[in-house]
Amino acid sequence: MAITARHPTAAGTEIEAGACTDTGRVRKINEDSFSVAEEISLFILSDGMGGHASGEVASRLTVDTILAHCRAAEENPSLELSGYRIPGVTEASNRLASAIRLANLTVYEAALKHVRAPDSKRTGMGATVVAAQFVEGRATVAHVGDSRAYRLRGDTFKQLTEDHSFIAEQVRRGMLTEQEARRSNLQNVLVRALGVETEVLVDVREEIVLEDDTFLLCSDGLTRELSDTQIAAVLKDADGADEAAACLVDLANRAGGADNITAIVLRCAPKAVGAFGQAARLGRWFRGSR
Amino acid sequence: MSKLVLKFESSVLKEVAVGVKEVSIGRSPDNGIIIDNPAVSHYHARVFNEEGRLMLEDFGSMNGTFVNGQRVKMVTLKPGDSVGIGKHTIVVTDSAEIRASSPSNGNGMPAPPKINETVMLDTKERREFLQRVAAVGESSQVAPARLKIATLVVKRGRTDQREYTLADKLTIIGKSAMATVKLRGWFAPKTAAQITRRDDNTYYIGAAGRTPMVNGVAVKQQTKLASGDVIEVAGAELEFVYRD
Numbered sequence: 001m002a003i004t005a006r007h008p009t010a011a012g013t014e015i016e017a018g019a020c021t022d023t024g025r026v027r028k029i030n031e032d033s034f035s036v037a038e039e040i041s042l043f044i045l046s047d048g049m050g051g052h053a054s055g056e057v058a059s060r061l062t063v064d065t066i067l068a069h070c071r072a073a074e075e076n077p078s079l080e081l082s083g084y085r086i087p088g089v090t091e092a093s094n095r096l097a098s099a100i101r102l103a104n105l106t107v108y109e110a111a112l113k114h115v116r117a118p119d120s121k122r123t124g125m126g127a128t129v130v131a132a133q134f135v136e137g138r139a140t141v142a143h144v145g146d147s148r149a150y151r152l153r154g155d156t157f158k159q160l161t162e163d164h165s166f167i168a169e170q171v172r173r174g175m176l177t178e179q180e181a182r183r184s185n186l187q188n189v190l191v192r193a194l195g196v197e198t199e200v201l202v203d204v205r206e207e208i209v210l211e212d213d214t215f216l217l218c219s220d221g222l223t224r225e226l227s228d229t230q231i232a233a234v235l236k237d238a239d240g241a242d243e244a245a246a247c248l249v250d251l252a253n254r255a256g257g258a259d260n261i262t263a264i265v266l267r268c269a270p271k272a273v274g275a276f277g278q279a280a281r282l283g284r285w286f287r288g289s290r
Numbered sequence: 291m292s293k294l295v296l297k298f299e300s301s302v303l304k305e306v307a308v309g310v311k312e313v314s315i316g317r318s319p320d321n322g323i324i325i326d327n328p329a330v331s332h333y334h335a336r337v338f339n340e341e342g343r344l345m346l347e348d349f350g351s352m353n354g355t356f357v358n359g360q361r362v363k364m365v366t367l368k369p370g371d372s373v374g375i376g377k378h379t380i381v382v383t384d385s386a387e388i389r390a391s392s393p394s395n396g397n398g399m400p401a402p403p404k405i406n407e408t409v410m411l412d413t414k415e416r417r418e419f420l421q422r423v424a425a426v427g428e429s430s431q432v433a434p435a436r437l438k439i440a441t442l443v444v445k446r447g448r449t450d451q452r453e454y455t456l457a458d459k460l461t462i463i464g465k466s467a468m469a470t471v472k473l474r475g476w477f478a479p480k481t482a483a484q485i486t487r488r489d490d491n492t493y494y495i496g497a498a499g500r501t502p503m504v505n506g507v508a509v510k511q512q513t514k515l516a517s518g519d520v521i522e523v524a525g526a527e528l529e530f531v532y533r534d
Contacts, residue, residue: 049408084329084353084376105359126410166411188408191300196410198358198372199379201299227458230468237467251468254484254498255460 015041015134016267018241020249024221025257031055032219032262033063041134042070042096043264047147047219049193050125054114058127058195061110062103066131069099089204093140096133097202100142100194103129107195126193130161130217132266139207139215144200145193148223150231151207152214157232160205164192187224214241215266218248221259225252241265292344292369294337295381296323300411303378312338315375316349329353329376337367337380344382346373438532440493440515442485447526448474461485462498463523473524482524485515493530500524 017038023030031048033056046062048055073079073095081098082105111125128145141149146163162168166189170176176184194200214235222231231248238244244265252261294313296304306313306323313322316334325334331351338345344367348355356374357365367373373380440456450472454461463471464481473482484498494512495502502523504513515521517532 047408082359083356083374087328101359126408190408190410193410197300197379199356199374201377225459230458230460233468251460251462255458255486256488 014269016241016269017043017264018243018245018267019043019262019264020242020245021262022249022253022257022260024260025253027260029053029056030260031059032221032260033059034217034262034264035063035067036264037067037071040070040074042067042131043133043217043266044129044131045147045217045219045262045264046127046129046194047145047221047260047262048125048127050111054111054125055127057110057114058107058125061107062127062129062194065103065106066096066099066129069102070095070133073099083199086204089206090135090138090140092133092135092138093142093204093206096131096140096142097204100129100131100144100202101200103127104144104194104200105198108198111195126190126195128164128190128219129194132215132217134209134266134268137209139209140204141207141215142202142204144202145190147217147219150216150218150228152216152232152235153210153212157228157235159228160207161203164203165190188220209268211268213268214244215268217264217266219260219262221257221261222248222252222263224259225255225257225261235265238265241267291384292339292367293383294323294373295383296325297379297381298377308337308339308344310339312336315380316351323380325376325378327376327378330378334375335373337373344368351375438491438534440487440491441531441533442471442521443529443531444471445520445527445529447524447528448478449526450474456485456487456493459487461487463502463526463528464499471526471528473526475525479524483509483521486512495521 017036019034019036021030021032021034034045036043044063044066046059048059050058081094083098083101085094086097107125107127128147130143130147130149132139132141132149141160143149143161144164146165149160151158151160166186167176167181167184169191171178171181216235234247235244238247245263248263249261292308294306294308295302304323314333314336315321315323315325316332317326317330318332333349334351335346335348335355345364346357346362346367347364348362353376354361358372367382369382369384371382442454442456444452454471461484462469462481463473463483465473465478466480479499481498482500483495483502485493485495487493493515495504495509495515496512497509500523502509502521504519504521515530517530519530521528521530
C-alpha cells in the first residue's frame with residue numbers, strides 16, 4: 001500500500017510524503033502502524049511487539065494517541081502537556097514528546113488490562129515510535145526504541161536517531177564494534193519502549209529543513225535487510241516519494257523480508273513559484289552553493 | 291515496610307525505606323532523596339506514613355510531582371506506583387514482595403532472548419547481561435566470524451568494477467542506481483539479476499528482470515551458488531568465488 005500527499009508548511013517548504021508498509025516474507029501479520037497527517041505536517045511510525053497480535057494493538061494505539069493529542073493541541077494550543085516541559089526546545093517539540101508520553105501510558109494501561117507476561121510485573125505488550133513534525137522551517141524528530149529517522153542531504157545520508165537497543169548501547173559504550181553489532185544474536189533486544197513502564201524518556205531532536213532534504217522514517221524491518229548505501233541510492237534515484245517508499249519495501253522483501261517493513265519518505269521541495277517565487281529564488285542565490 | 295526506588299531511565303540509583311520518619315525529596319542536600327537536577331525544586335515533595343497508609347505530598351513545586359502520569363498534590367501510594375519528579379522516577383515497592391524469577395538457562399543467568407522476537411530488558415536483566423558480557427567477552431553473543439568472503443569476479447562484460455565483494459544481504463546486478471554490480475551500456479536493463487545472502491552465509495541467485503544462467507543452466511527460481519560457479523546475465527559473465 002502506498003500513498004502520496006503534497007502540501008505546504010509554514011515556511012515555504014512543500015513536503016511530498018510517500019509511505020509504504022508490508023508484512024514482509026516471514027511474519028504472519030503486520031504489527032507496524034503509521035500515519036501521514038499532512039494538514040499538521042506530522043508523520044508517525046510505530047513497530048509493535050508482544051504475542052498474539054498484541055503488537056498490532058500497541059502500534060495502532062501509539063499512532064492514534066499521538067495523532068489525537070497533536071490534533072487537539074492544534075485546536076487548543078494551551079492544552080496541558082503530559083509530563084514535564086523540556087527546556088530549550090520549541091513548543092512543537094514539547095507537544096510531540098508529550099503526545100508520545102501519553103501514548104506510552106495508553107499502551108501501558110491497555111497491556112495491564114489484556115496481556116501479562118508470565119514473569120514479574122513486566123507487561124507483554126509494547127511498541128517503538130518515531131515521529132517527525134515540520135513547523136516553520138524546522139523538523140522535530142522524536143523517538144523511543146529502534147525505529148529510525150534518517151536525512152538525505154545532497155550525498156550525505158545520516159541517521160538522526162540513536163537506537164534504544166542493547167546492542168547500540170554496547171557500541172556507544174565501546175564494548176562492541178559496529179561490525180560485531182551487525183552480527184550479534186541480540187539485535188532485537190530493546191532497552192527503551194512504549195508501554196513497558198509508566199514513565200518513558202523520549203528523545204527529541206530538532207533539525208533545520210533545507211530545500212531538497214529528504215527525510216526517511218522506517219521500522220527496523222527495512223534497515224535489517226538493506227544497507228544505508230542502498231537506501232540512500234533509492235532515495236536519490238526515485239522519481240517521487242511514494243515510488244521511493246514502495247521501492248524500499250520491495251527491495252527489503254527481495255533481500256529477505258524477515259520482519260514487517262514500513263517506510264515513510266518525506267521530500268522537502270522548494271515552494272511552487274508564485275507570489276513569493278521571486279523572493280525565494282533571490283534567497284537561494286545569496287545562500288550560495290551547499 | 292515500603293521502599294522507594296529512585297531510578298533514572300532504567301538505572302536504579304538509590305533505594306530508601308520509609309519508616310517512622312518521612313522521606314523528603316528535592317534538590318537540596320538535606321533531603322532523604324536528593325535529585326540534583328534543575329527541573330527539581332529544592333524541597334520538592336515528601337513521602338510519609340499516615341496511620342498505616344503511605345502518602346505523597348507535593349510541596350507546591352514548580353514542575354509538579356506525578357504519580358503514574360497524573361500530576362498530584364497529595365495522594366496515597368501503593369506498591370507499583372511510579373512517582374515522577376523531573377526526569378527521575380521513584381518506584382514504590384513493598385520490601386516483603388518476592389520478585390518472580392525470570393526464565394533462566396540452568397546457569398542461573400537469564401536465558402538469552404529468542405532471536406526473532408523483540409523484547410525489553412528491564413534494569414536487573416540489563417545489569418546481569420552487561421556483567422556477563424564483561425566477564426565472558428563479546429564473542430558469546432556474536433555469530434562466528436564469516437571466514438569466507440563472497441566475491442564476484444567479472445570475466446566478460448562492461449561493468450563499473452572488475453571485482454565485487456558481496457557485503458550486503460541483497461546484491462542487484464543491473465544499471466539502476468541501487469545496483470552493486472553496475473552494468474554499462476545503452477541496452478543494459480535496470481535490474482537483471484539479484485543475489486541474496488541467507489543467515490548461514492550461503493548465497494542464492496534469482497531473476498530480477500532477466501533470467502541468469504549458472505554454469506550454462508537457466509535459473510528457475512533461486513539457485514544456490516558454489517565457489518567457482520559462472521553466472522551469465524545481460525551480456526556479462528561473472529565468477530562467484532568464496533575467498534578467505
